[in-house]
Amino acid sequence: MQIWRWLCLKHSFPVCFAAVSFFLLLVSSSKSPLGIHPLDAKYFAAEVIKCKDGSKSFTRDRLNDNFCDCLDGTDEPGTSACPAGKFYCRNVGSIPQFIFSSRVNDHFCDCCDGSDEYDGSILCPNTCIMGGNVEYKTEDYVSTTSHLHSTKLKEMKIGIKLEDLIQTLAGLLCNGGPNLKVQYPSNFIHVRFGFSSSL
Incomplete structure (x- = not known):
């Protein structure tokens, strides 16, 4: 590698370029x-x-x-x-x-x-x-694609359920539900709507 460095530092760019191109041509033709x-x-x-x-x-x-x-x-x-x-x-x-x-x-x-x-x-x-x-492995490919497919279906179902829930909540709020309280299991964020100051 030192010869290429010396060649490129001591000579002009065209000489360096020609030498490197020739070397690459030799290497690629011997494949x-x-x-x-x-x-x-x-x-x-x-x-x-x-x-x-x-x-x-x-x-x-x-x-x-x-x-x-x-x-x-x-x-x-x-x-x-x-x-x-x-x-x-x-x-x-x-x-x-x-x-x-x-x-x-x-x-x-x-x-x-x-x-x-x-x-x-x-x-x-x-x-x-x-x-x-x-x-x-075929079985890995099949299991991965089926897992991805089932995950996508679950995400779609969750998305639909969330959309329905939002629509329901919006409807309840519009119908004068200032005392509406929605609570999810403890591992979810508690969502509360209403005008009361207590949580």
Whole structure:
């Protein structure tokens, strides 16, 4: 990192910008294709790639083309085209993991870095540094949504009851109820209407 600091402090902005841009270009071009473990990058770097089960070969341009050429899913690690495929989540800052490729672009953030939802239809926050890797469980999702739904219904019912109560109180007050006293259980605030000075 010291070389970048020296380069940017000693030279003009255009030189610094060009050097940093070149470095970023080198780093980004050396990345392995989406969904591939870094140790498998050399395997997928060849122009002709063999399916890991040995059944056939395919050219590099058919890698992640959203069509399953290999029965074992070797050619589609970054798409959901092959049912047997696995997608590699880098999860930088947390624990790397493989997920079933059927979970790629399924509108659920399975990788804590959000790399499995790359099509842009959903934005996944990067939660890797915050501990990430919260396992997605269907029963958790169902129980959470049903709890939220029941809570919303309760809130709606309470809101309706409060509105009815306010209307009733307003009606009683308008009908000459200066001695009206409303009391709730002890854990609620006592509300009293009236002209008397005693509580």
